[in-house]
Amino acid sequence: MQLTIELPNDIGNRVAQLPNRDNFILNALQLALLMLGDKRNLDEIATEMTAEAKRNGLTDEKLQELLQD
Numbered sequence: 001m002q003l004t005i006e007l008p009n010d011i012g013n014r015v016a017q018l019p020n021r022d023n024f025i026l027n028a029l030q031l032a033l034l035m036l037g038d039k040r041n042l043d044e045i046a047t048e049m050t051a052e053a054k055r056n057g058l059t060d061e062k063l064q065e066l067l068q069d
Helices: 009-016 022-036 042-055 060-068
Strands: none
Touching: 009 022, 022 042
């Protein structure tokens, strides 16, 4: 299935710079859907999201840049 969404320019520009952006987007959506019924706290979810981003090639430096924007 193909899904097209329109993103704000700042988010679109950041996503375009990510390595393996398709995998990143897919994993982020899957994680967001899981979180809908998740009973974990925000820190646990954030830790999992960070680990997943790193597995998809996001470096600590790029992550810090994204978090500061």
